[in-house]
Amino acid sequence: MEYHHILKEHHDRIKPFIHNTPVLRSSLLDSLAGAKIHFKCENFQKMGAFKIRGAVNAVLALSEDQRAKGIVTHSSGNMAQAVSLAARILGIKAYIVMPENAPQVKKDAVADYGGEIHISGNHIKDRELMAETLIEKHGCSFIHPSNDLNVILGQGTAAKELLEDYGDLDFILTPVGGGGLLAGTALSAHHFSENCKVIAGEPMTVDDAYRSFHSGKIEFNESSNTIADGLRTHLGDINFPIIQKHVHDIIRVEEAEIVQAMRLIWERMKIIIEPSCVVPFAAVLKQKEKFKNKNIGIILSGGNVDLSKLPF
């Protein structure tokens, strides 16, 4: 399928509602990595993460009739905030299913953005059931955080902007959790660059995407034990084929490597990024030979971190 024109069109329609985030560089981190790294700062994006791109794009794909009935998602993380804010921006109602054990700070953020919170049990099945009940009751539209083509195309616009400013990148790296950002980035690199390869970084302890990439079928995690709390989820049937076709490699990193890379960016670049989004930079530091002297883009996916629970 040819996404070139669709990506352009979707990017144009979300532009009024998102920031074209700045690209930062650091000569110190460049010399440490032995490469030229361009950090696309989605931590400066509205609500602090790239997810608002996909959420807005998904809402804009709905008919007037669908919008009038509202949208629903289940999430304990950034997508709950993104869907709430997208709904507020576009003047519609958002129902957000959150597990009981979601941190209060995240519930507060969703409420701040005007999302109507429905607390479910902690198991994924509880959340899904409650979302289905809301859909039956209100006729609202479900927006999946990562396995939805409009969400994927929306997330891909960060890489498109990066390539518009830096057309000669050899690699773009993203983290991989549910797969939406990775799939969208891979589509943008395929359609808007000559030869830019897309690589994902993934925590070793939740390496479902790495295993899926190599086995050819969607794999799952037994553990959720990583500091990169946005990357615990698994791929979906819509983003996985895109990832199989257009992603070059997935590199796994250890927890200590994530914390060390996060500290480097905080201390040297003076910006706040969340653990999930530092994983690609940790991957570059881990495989320096592969990236030596290359032009690299890294999507710093978000900056929503609980300052009371830092790993250093």
Added chain:
Amino acid sequence: MEYHHILKEHHDRIKPFIHNTPVLRSSLLDSLAGAKIHFKCENFQKMGAFKIRGAVNAVLALSEDQRAKGIVTHSSGNMAQAVSLAARILGIKAYIVMPENAPQVKKDAVADYGGEIHISGNHIKDRELMAETLIEKHGCSFIHPSNDLNVILGQGTAAKELLEDYGDLDFILTPVGGGGLLAGTALSAHHFSENCKVIAGEPMTVDDAYRSFHSGKIEFNESSNTIADGLRTHLGDINFPIIQKHVHDIIRVEEAEIVQAMRLIWERMKIIIEPSCVVPFAAVLKQKEKFKNKNIGIILSGGNVDLSKLPF
């Protein structure tokens, strides 16, 4: 004295060695403060603080002969790093006197920038004595962190850049510690704006500048008990007259207000700033009526913070 041309000339000569730092805005913080705030991000400056401006400018004012003999300063903070880096950039030797009780992380940073560290006793007199000994031995030139006209003019270039981008500011705010940044900013505002008033923020617990401003003579602190560790020092005989003549007001804030304002900037703007540099923003939040709907510039002076010792 007419500094207009001197400021221009000094700015031109340091430009190759410093960053013209970005100006960031936040619609959320604007609405919280009820004003339009332009944050001049000196936390993204080389070595993480504005001090490199003054240090480079002071070195460039030296003759070839003086440069050959090196420079010396005493400091446990950002000026030690700034003088070390300025010396390295310009290819000369730096002797840095640091008290025994300076944090190891600061000593390491100075060593990284190539400064030759000399450890003195902890009292200010010990440091001054050791600096004098080094001057006698090597004939090197002393660079005062804040009470030196070239340092003051160098620090003033941050406000000059800000006014070049945003000429219609009603106020520029800086922190005040030793007085170099405040005096330089006041000179720049006087010479490069129509009617921009300069205001300082100062911690209540070390309010020597506030008291000096009102008594007309240089006052000192009995306590050094503030989280804003860069603001414990007192004014000097070179910067104080400039401050008396060109500064509009000094606003004092409590420790809890500093921490709260710091957390707001970290959480909402996703940037890392040190406690000392958040004091002016805390002052704006404290006196909202004064700044209502005004165009404000704030010099975010630095981002060198020990991540292991955060106040939240």
